[in-house]
Amino acid sequence: MSDHRSESSRPARVPEPADPPGTAGARTPEPVPAGVQMSKQSGTPGAAVPEPPKVPAYARQPHPRQPPSPWGPAGRQPSSDLMKIRPAAPGVIPAATLWSVLATALLGALLLGDGIGLNLFLVAVPAALAAYFAAQAAGRRLRPWTAVWAVGGLSLLAVPALRDAGWPVFLAVVSAVAVGSLALHGSRGWLGIFLGSLGLLTSVAGSLGWGAHGVRDRMADSRGRWGVAFRSTVAAVVLLIVFGALFASADAAFADVLGSLIPDVSLGEGPWRLFLGVIGLVGALAAAYTAAAPVRWDALTVPPGPARGRLEWALPLIVLNLLFAGFLAIQLTVLLGGYDKVMAETRLSYAQYAREGFWQLLWATVLTLLVIALALRWAPRGGARDRTLVRSVLGTLCLLTLVVVASALRRLDLYVDAYGLTRLRISVAAVELWLGVVLLLIMAAGVFGAKMLPRGVAVSAAVGVLAFGLASPDGLIAEQNVQRYRDDHSIDIQYLRGLSADAVPALDTLPEPLRSCALDEIQRTLRGSDAPWYATSWGEARARDILGDWDPGARVRNCQELGSGDQGNERGGDGTGGPGGDDSYDPYDPY
Structure with missing residues (x-):
């Protein structure tokens, strides 16, 4: 084996005395690597080799430990969740x-x-x-x-x-x-x-x-x-x-x-x-x-909370289920009875009853999902009986909340019949429907397991957004308001003027001068746009084909007067608050 000695470990070279007579050709002892104890060789006077300096104990360790951080606890390296999620460095970019x-x-x-x-x-x-x-x-x-x-x-x-x-x-x-x-x-x-x-x-x-x-x-x-x-x-x-x-x-x-x-x-x-x-x-x-x-x-995981006892956990939820059941019993009695039943039971107008409870029911649905999440965190986990209890109580709560979702959507339907469809109303209706889908997914997870629940909720949200966009909400708003005008001559033309080009096919069916007033702003926007083909939507291209070079001319001079009278108004007409009523203030809809 070759001897790999560093220059620093070699002793300093000093002039050697001449060999005494009779020792010519004697072999000089080879230096020994550092760290090996040296002593005088017996029988060889004057041939003692100086011992190298001793290596400290910590330097002889194969893997010396790093000194502890002065900012952390003594004897323990600080741990961080970032070390768990940090990815390995990628290779060279392809x-x-x-x-x-x-x-x-x-x-x-x-x-x-x-x-x-x-x-x-x-x-x-x-x-x-x-x-x-x-x-x-x-x-x-x-x-x-x-x-x-x-x-x-x-x-x-x-x-x-x-x-x-x-x-x-x-x-x-x-x-x-x-x-x-x-x-x-x-x-x-x-x-x-x-x-x-x-x-x-x-x-x-x-x-x-x-x-x-x-x-x-x-x-x-x-x-x-x-x-x-x-x-x-x-x-x-x-x-x-x-x-x-x-x-x-x-x-x-x-x-x-x-x-x-x-x-x-x-x-x-x-x-x-x-x-x-x-x-x-x-x-x-x-x-x-x-x-x-x-x-x-x-x-990164969130550990479950400490398991509660059956009575401590189930009693609040059972009381909540009873409250839901009592509320829904009254709701179904009133809502399924129609407008006459609403007037007899609540002494409120058709529109007032629809408006005053929808937002409360929407928030009740959201809070119920929060209650379910917290209940699962602290649910008892003792065995099969505990699992049956959790599934029964939370399943009942989910089922009752689904009825709340249906009740809220029914109220929104009454609301839209009285005031017309707007962007805010169609948006919250979509959110309410998605919350109902989430409740169904939670109920399915209780039966088949919750492994796929996070992905299922994310997929349902993505599909909901895609369906909402493909359904053309502005087009649906225009179609519903045009149909209301055909039924009872009630329309809010000022609101419809602010819709996008997606509403043109429905607004184009209105009689004059409502058609010109509704399409005037949209046509001006289309004429002022010179976007190329790759920045033009299909809805805008279709609106251009429908309107062409049409010019509303003088027919839009009296558009401000087309919000009341025989033409009607989205916000009311006769003071009853029902269809054709005069309840012109809607505090829940800034649109």
Whole structure:
């Protein structure tokens, strides 16, 4: 074996005396490595080798311990939940991911500056591919639930492409980001579903360094290949610009087609377009980084609370169930009896009775879900009898709450019959329906197990948002109010004027001058918009086809007078508060 001695362990070289006679050719003892005790060699006078300095005990340990932190408790290293969820560092960013991120940034800069429509889907596709390539390089497999979240997120982006109304579009875009984040993390539990939908924010900082290192390493290792790709891209762009400009100047029809296909980017929009490109770049990088190294949110768990005794736990809930049952018995008696029964039992008008209780029942439904969550946390867990008790009490509460949901929706139906459908009313009706679905899922979890409950609730929310957007709420509002006008000549034309282009097919069926007054603002908006095809929704395109170059002209001069009299008003008419009544103040609906 070779002797690997460090220079520092060797003793200083000193001049050696000449060999005494008779010792010529004697072998000089080899130095011994540090840490080995040395002594005088017997029988060899003057041949003593000095012992090296002794190594301290702590230095001879194979793995010396780090000194404890002066800020923590003595003898114990501080523990943190962050260590449980922190992902392993991802490998080198794949080239396919880099190209997909670049495509996302370019499409974002070119397409998103003109509005939101199909372009949002076109920008999301390369971002999804960037995440797919990064996950594949990291060894992650495509699981069924990951595919469900990914398809759901992209499907939600169909709402901006189909609907012109901004409020369902905003809800769909936010939901698409949340569902896409769940696809990247693959969470299962309650905390994982909730925090995983926000998890992209935790990857922004790390993704920037990850992408920069990947670009730098590739530029250093393969300068020739990247240079060829860059020069080829520049040459293709220059040729397209030069010959495209020549052909456009030679033929007006080709110029129109080319102008509708290529984004119109002016110099003044440069900063705004650059900002959108940076947003696309950062978002795609964060998605790819998360796909390669997702945060393990499911490692964070909320331990169940201390189990309570059967009587202590069940008595409050049984009392609550009895209260629900008594309330619902009276509700069903009144609501199923119709308007005459309402007047006889409550001495309230039809509309007043419908209005005064709906919001209270909505909050009662929400609070009941909170009560169920807390009850499950402290439920007795002794055995089969305890499980039967929990299922019976909470199942009864869920069933009674479903009847409350039905009662609230019935009140909303009376409410809409009296005042008409508005954006707020259709929104809270959708929320109430979703709460009913959540209650059904909880009841199913009590029978089949709660393993799939967090994912089921998240899926139901995403499906509800998608269905709400595809149903065209502005179109439903217009259709219901137009039908009310046909039935009893009651309509709030001032409210309908503020709807989006999705309402045009229904409003176009009104007689004049109501039609002109309802469509005047929408037509002005359509005429003032020059958004390209990729930033125009199908609802807006359909409205353009219906209205064409129509000009309302002088028929809109007296629109302010079309809110009362024979034309009616959404808020009332004759002072009874019922259909055609004069209850013009609605404190629950600012819309």
